Amino acid sequence: MNTKKKVYLSSTFIDLIDHREAVKTALERAQFDIECMEKYPAFDERPKDKCLSDVAECDYYVLILAWRYGYQPDDDNPDNLSITRMEYEEAVRLGKKPLVFLSAKKHPWSFDLADPDCRMPESAIAKFRAKVELEHGIAYFTTPEDLSSQVQSALRNLEQKGKPKAALTNALVRENYLAWLRLCCESVELLGLDLKESQNVRLGQVYVPAVSAPKAETADRGKPEALREERHALLLHRLGSESLYLPGAPGAGKTTFCRWLALVVASGAIPAHPVGVTEEFEEKLPDGLRGRFPLLCRLREWAGHEECLRGNGHWTRTELEDSLNLWLEKTKPGGLTWAAFHDELQTGRALLILDGVDEVPDSLSPGHLPRRNLVTGLADALPEWLKRGNRVLLTSRPYGLCNDDRRRVNLPVAELAELPGPLQDTFVRRWYAAADPAQAAEKASGLLVHLQEREDLAELRRNPMLLTALCVMYDQGKRLPQDFYRLYDAVVG
Known part of the structure; x- marks a missing residue:
């Protein structure tokens, strides 16, 4: 209704x-x-x-x-x-x-x-x-x-x-939370690998659309991989019509997409960008996401409060909601309260963004199974939440949920794809437009030409985190590495 x-x-x-x-x-x-x-x-x-x-x-x-x-x-x-x-x-x-x-x-x-x-x-x-x-x-x-x-x-x-005082209070709490969420999600740090200081930019300046892995069409079956047509789906558009489980490799952009999703839903619009994308990858805010109330929960932070996920691995919806209540009470993100969020959950307007199942520990002590509690609680809660009209995004590295857990949670799966060629190009141009506006065109064109000449870097540039590292190293005049391991060492070292 x-x-x-x-x-x-x-x-x-x-x-x-x-x-x-x-x-x-x-x-x-x-x-x-x-x-x-x-x-x-x-x-x-x-x-x-x-x-x-x-x-x-x-x-x-x-x-x-x-x-x-x-x-x-x-x-x-x-x-x-x-x-x-x-x-x-x-x-x-x-x-x-x-x-x-x-x-x-x-x-x-x-x-x-x-x-x-x-x-x-x-x-x-x-x-x-x-x-x-x-x-x-x-x-x-x-x-x-x-x-x-x-x-x-x-x-x-x-x-x-004519509204009761409690309803007025909850409305104000939600409004303040959304303002806080927009501010938090919009601000990012553009890090240089050897820089001691970071350059603050807006997420919309460097973000490129996230896409799910393409499915092979019937006409493509039997063709060599190089001849198959890639047909990607924009994740934002898929979430407009259904809840999703989103597995993805490290550095593929799961958390960035979660922040982007929270930002555009809280803002009610897709920010314009002077460095555009091809029509295939142009995002529009789906009607199914407009007006929703986004709750962004990084599951490692939830699990960081041990009492929030304490239990023996057999949770129900009630226990999961009690745990969420306790987490909100302890962390108060943007001043949000359980009463204010529960109103949205009950009326089917909530968008729950649960990021990083793999970061929830399997076990902390005998009889204390945080990840099992989360999974069993979700399995019991999701049918009721979705029946009311709520939308859920659950993310993880591929090993976060085993096959049995995937079946138990029973969410449609949209595997986060590597960056296709056109989005690699857009990523590089947007990165330099944010990092060095005065020389952005020259630097972006130079790196893109270099990448075209270096087939050995093809695998690296498909990963947003590693492509960021390539942008930084090229910007600093360093020789680009020959393999994944050297580049990864440069990122985390």
Whole structure:
């Protein structure tokens, strides 16, 4: 059952594309269900009856006006009203209290995005603005970010009216946690192998999409490996439709993907990057992940509190949830409490990101089996969690779960693939763009040419950690190593 409050977003389209997108993203992240013209086949010239029906069904009506009056349908429209004006009149007729936001009069606005007579008092848009200014409390906006912040704040105030104190507290706890999570996941250190200091960059500057290993198509069977076509699937897109168990080799990028997943879901958007990827690898935030509440749990930290995973290897969902409760109580990541998270788990909005099964010890003492407790607890909890609509990502090195444990957990498996050629190229270019913007193009091109000439490095450059090491060593003018072991020694030495 959908428990989200429905918001109808009413405005013209062409002049407010960026503003509408910013508002939609913010409200979806805040757990609202958005009704808007983007769902209709013909945006501005949208069907009147459908619009008015959607207005009637919404919990909150938001009106955004700039300097265009908008599309005016010919049929059954004696007063020559625009669709936006009709939506507003219907909301008022039904007793809904519009939340009204007007473009600030002194804020610069493109003439191409305004009616020619918009500043004339007798123009349709000027009269509409004057009417709502007279009859409602008004907020004035400038940028898309300013508008989205104001709309979200106004709706939050409406939501909080009449709520019990505990619900208000949990909502604030979740909001603070998401802000903390975005900050933590966005910040990374770009380490040089011999550098004493690290260069702080944002994860979005150096991240490249994670993909699952391709499956051989029927047409490829029997072909030599070199002639087979690789068909990778973007992991982010797969998680939009199903929970996953993600095994991957050391340095393949499991933890980085977990951080990226938490960041984009908490942000409600994929950050743009000037160094693009080919269309095949272009990520879009799936609808199945929008509005979810991400809990990022590094399992080694959970297991670091021995009392959290103490037991004899036979856990149920109740014991696993009690353990998660205890871990949150001890660590308080971003101030998150069990009560605030449990609300999300119960309503099916949670995204549990459990990173690193292999880092949970098999045994600490006789009768104390942390990994077995975790696996048996998950086996019992997952059916109920997934039935409610929650999403789960579980990661590990390949040996973290044996075949019996994989069957017990019963999650679809998506093995983390090595970096395919196009993403190796993107990785190198993004790395240098972050590490040395002034010489990024020259250095990236130089390394890529060098790598093409060194077939002996082909295996190394498929691993993100080792490719990072190659970038660093080339940047420092060092001779690139001949084999994996020397490069690995350089990374960890």
